[in-house]
Amino acid sequence: xxxxxxxxxxxxxxxxxxxxxxxxxxxxxxxxxxxxxxxxxxxxxxxxxxxxxxxxxxxxxxxxxxxxxxxxxxxxxxxxx
Amino acid sequence: xxxxxxxxxxxxxxxxxxxxxxxxxxxxxxxxxxxxxxxxxxxxxxxxxxxxxxxxxxxxxxxxxxxxxxxxxxxxxxxxx
Amino acid sequence: xxxxxxxxxxxxxxxxxxxxxxxxxxxxxxxxxxxxxxxxxxxxxxxxxxxxxxxxxxxxxxxxxxxxxxxxxxxxxxxxx
Amino acid sequence: xxxxxxxxxxxxxxxxxxxxxxxxxxxxxxxxxxxxxxxxxxxxxxxxxxxxxxxxxxxxxxxxxxxxxxxxxxxxxxxxx
DNA sequence: CACTGGAAAATGCCGC
DNA sequence: GCGGCATTTTCCAGTG
Numbered sequence: 554x555x556x557x558x559x560x561x562x563x564x565x566x567x568x569x570x571x572x573x574x575x576x577x578x579x580x581x582x583x584x585x586x587x588x589x590x591x592x593x594x595x596x597x598x599x600x601x602x603x604x605x606x607x608x609x610x611x612x613x614x615x616x617x618x619x620x621x622x623x624x625x626x627x628x629x630x631x632x633x634x
Numbered sequence: 635x636x637x638x639x640x641x642x643x644x645x646x647x648x649x650x651x652x653x654x655x656x657x658x659x660x661x662x663x664x665x666x667x668x669x670x671x672x673x674x675x676x677x678x679x680x681x682x683x684x685x686x687x688x689x690x691x692x693x694x695x696x697x698x699x700x701x702x703x704x705x706x707x708x709x710x711x712x713x714x715x
Numbered sequence: 716x717x718x719x720x721x722x723x724x725x726x727x728x729x730x731x732x733x734x735x736x737x738x739x740x741x742x743x744x745x746x747x748x749x750x751x752x753x754x755x756x757x758x759x760x761x762x763x764x765x766x767x768x769x770x771x772x773x774x775x776x777x778x779x780x781x782x783x784x785x786x787x788x789x790x791x792x793x794x795x796x
Numbered sequence: 797x798x799x800x801x802x803x804x805x806x807x808x809x810x811x812x813x814x815x816x817x818x819x820x821x822x823x824x825x826x827x828x829x830x831x832x833x834x835x836x837x838x839x840x841x842x843x844x845x846x847x848x849x850x851x852x853x854x855x856x857x858x859x860x861x862x863x864x865x866x867x868x869x870x871x872x873x874x875x876x877x
Numbered sequence: 878c879a880c881t882g883g884a885a886a887a888t889g890c891c892g893c
Numbered sequence: 894g895c896g897g898c899a900t901t902t903t904c905c906a907g908t909g
Contacts, residue, residue: 571832572833589811599711649755660745
């Protein structure tokens with residue numbers, strides 16, 4: 554807490570800065586996504602329907618991944634592992 | 635803040651009590667659920683697989699409900715509402 | 716796997732049903748809790764602050780129970796039980 | 797609806813792809829953020845406390861922005877814009 | 878008994 | 894301004 558160079562205060566500052574920078578990038582991308590929806594809306598695509606499509610596609614992906622987990626679980630439950 | 639009957643202190647107390655009672659009930663039920671899993675385990679059912687079944691059935695339910703939402707959305711998007 | 720009465724399929728079905736019923740009850744109570752917060756909000760109580768109070772009280776309760784547990788331990792250690 | 801090039805199906809596909817790519821980037825950054833917290837944890841920083849600090853700083857920034865908004869409003873009201 | 882993953886809660890955000 | 898949705902965060906049980 555005095556005049557040192559690499560103290561924990563600096564570490565802390567560095568950590569917080571990195572996080573804040575990353576969060577800024579994330580917010581920017583979120584904004585970009587909103588822009589795409591808005592532009593699509595301007596081209597006659599219903600944003601609500603679009604969001605639903607995107608959500609369902611993501612869910613399909615998730616289910617596929619879960620399916621492999623299910624297989625593993627059942628294998629284990631049946632002593633096949 | 636003195637000798638009144640229906641002051642906000644009483645209201646606050648009542649609110650907090652109601653919440654805490656409800657949370658106690660909820661915790662009890664959660665405990666019951668755990669008991670069922672435990673009993674099932676004792677009868678040779680793999681708890682992990684059971685949880686997976688329950689989770690997937692819940693998800694199916696959710697999807698079914700979402701599906702109706704999808705229908706409505708598309709209807710609206712196509713001007714059929 | 717065909718004409719039996721109390722087979723494991725039935726057991727499984729029973730287990731899953733019991734769990735799902737319990738979870739439904741739990742969800743209902745959770746909904747009630749939300750309603751209380753909402754009503755409180757309508758009466759001018761800040762929901763966020765309320766939640767914090769409830770959390771703090773639960774924490775205190777936990778600590779109280781831990782304390783009593785320590786007391787019991789000491790009692791037992793001193794042959795006072 | 798058959799042999800066209802730039803039909804709405806293609807548009808739709810393009811939109812969905814753009815969104816999904818952006819969401820993938822967002823998820824990646826979110827993962828990076830988690831990594832930073834994890835690394836910080838490894839260096840002895842309490843992640844929970846860190847999150848609180850970040851949140852408070854964000855809040856302050858918001859207030860700052862609100863303040864600047866007020867300034868702008870005053871400027872406009874005084875014909876200084 | 879730490880830890881990891883998953884459930885649940887809470888907060889914040891966006892569109893209406 | 895609010896209601897609902899998505900995200901984030903916290904909590905807790907199960908696991909090794």
